[in-house]
Amino acid sequence: MGIRRITCPESGLLSARRRACALAVLCVSLLVVSLDNTILNIALPALVVQLHATSTQLQWIVDAYAVVFGGLLLVAGSLGDRIGRKRVFLAGLLGFGAGSAGSAFATGVDAQVVSRAVMGLGAAAVMPATLSIIMDLFRDDRGRARAIGLWSATSGLGIAIGPIAGGWLLARFWWGSVFFVNIPFVVLGAVAALALVPESRDTERRRLDPVGAAASVAGLSGLLWAVIESPQQGWHSPMVLGAGTAALAVLGFFVFWERRTASPMLVLDPFGDRRFSVSVTAVAFAVFVLMGTMFLLTQYLQFALGYSPMAAGLRILPVAGVVAVAAPASTALDRWFGTKAVVASALACLAGGLWVLAGTTPGDGFAHALPGLLLLGLGAGSAIAPATAAMAATLPRDRAGVGSATNGSALQIGGALGVAVFGSLRGPRAVRPVPRLGLVGVTTRRR
Structure with missing residues (x-):
């Protein structure tokens, strides 16, 4: 009976080496997609100069990606279940690459917003496909938990290292390089996926x-x-x-x-399971805090403290390091202490990080903000992996695409709302000196 539920019989026969290679391809592709949630933040000052963008236009350039990404995840996830997850994954990579090329050479705000939306469309196809393919590749609980831990670490790491990668590129190339850098990864990822990633789909044909x-x-x-x-x-x-x-x-x-x-896109029945609903909420809150803070922090470091894009990116490096360590480690902690204890502790770390950052002023300098950043990295890294694994454990494998899209929607909607809410609280006060970092006018003073 168990074999009849398998969506891709050949994936269960793959060697450990083939699985590891496929996991690497999926995680690198996810890294590029996740990185674009925040890599643009470090280039926002350059867009003000080059494209003459207003504060609201900057938010739409950032949110066009996140809104389309989050809004279409369920569509892409259900489509992958129906026509093939690898097929949707490859189409998403190509769309993401096309949007990246358009953003790199955009000459106006409108063109930039449209290109970012195209990137979001491609990313919406990539993210749920990566997780659903992983769920099909790794069928034993322990192996799947480890793979999801690496997947979660990649997702969180991409958000955290975006400003670092953007700063390095801006220090050496023109502002469009933060988008153009995606293209070689897209090409290599597509070629590797064709050779290494198996196809899978829902055995039951469902309508859109x-x-x-x-x-x-x-x-x-x-x-x-x-x-x-x-x-x-x-x-x-x-x-x-x-x-x-x-x-x-x-x-x-x-x-x-x-x-x-x-044939619903969104699986509503699992929300009646407390483990599923709490896991999705925890993922959304973790990314809400992480992306909203990154959106303001990159501007605070450049405008309020006067750091260059590269210097600002390097100061966010501790967040990336903590996320990279905490996410895989949280899967072991989950086995020892349980999901509830790990996720609750992670959310407490996020709250503590926000408390520290909310009290940071330009006069305090970066040293005062660093403990808050470390707490944010620890909280986000520790929350996403066990919450995602708990969510995955409640879903049948044949609905992996929609289930993965539900988790992805929590990630992207949480991130989009984080940028929108944190940015809106800054809003019109961005042109006047405001002493607090927390949730208000960080783009106020230049050195």
């Missing part, structure tokens, strides 16, 4: 859900627009209130529709 897809994208986009525009137009602006209310109504309809359609 165009109504659910449209509702999820429209609801999320409207909600983010309201959050981003609120500082400029005011929280009580009729347009902001109208857009926010309409977005919530559309998202409510989305949930209503998904409960009744025969």
Whole structure:
């Protein structure tokens, strides 16, 4: 009976070396996609100069990627279950590369936003495919937990090292290099995937859900627009209130529709399992904090403390190092102490990191912010891996694509809202000196 549930019989017969090579290809591809969540942050000052972008336009350049990424994850995940996860993965890589080329050579804000959206479309196909393929490749609990630990470390590491990679590139090349660097990785990843990554799909043919897809994208986009525009137009602006209310109504309809359609994109039943719902919430909160903080911190280091892009990126290196160590280590801690204890401790670390950073002023310097950064890295790295593994354990393998997309949606929606909420709290005060780093005007003073 167990064999009948397998979506890709040949993947269960692969050698350990082949599995390791396939895992490496998937993780490197995910690293490039995750890195683009934050690599642009370090280049935002250059975009102000080169493209004459306003504060709101900067947020849309960042959020265009995250909104499309998060909004289309469920569509891409369900499509992978139906037509083949490797096929969707390869198509996503090519789309991501095309968008990267467009962003590298964009000459205006509108072109940059469109290209970033295309990158988000490609990334939406890549992320759920990587996790669902891993879930199919590694079928024993311990091996799957280790693989998911590496996958989670890669995802968190990409977010953390984005500013470092961006700073290094900007110190040597033109601003478009932060996008152009993706292209060789995309080409190599596609070639390696063709040779090393097995195909898998859901054995049960399911129809697509165009109504659910449209509702999820429209609801999320409207909600983010309201959050981003609120500082400029005011929280009580009729347009902001109208857009926010309409977005919530559309998202409510989305949930209503998904409960009744025969082939839902979003798997709602697992949310009744506390282990699943808490895991998804923990992942969303961890990335919300990490990406929102990175968005403000890169600007704080450059504008308020006067560091160069490269120097600012290097000062974020401790976060990347802690994430890289904490994520794989958390899988062992999970076995020893249990998921609840590990994730709860991780969330406490995130809260502590925010507390330290909220009290940091330009006069305190980087040394005062460093403990907060280390706590953020420890919290994010320790939360994502065990929470993702717990989520995966609640889902059947034949729905791995949709399940992976649900986890990916938590990652990307949390990240998009982090940038939107943290950036909106800075909003119009970005042009006036504000003494606090936490959630307000970090782009205020230059040295």
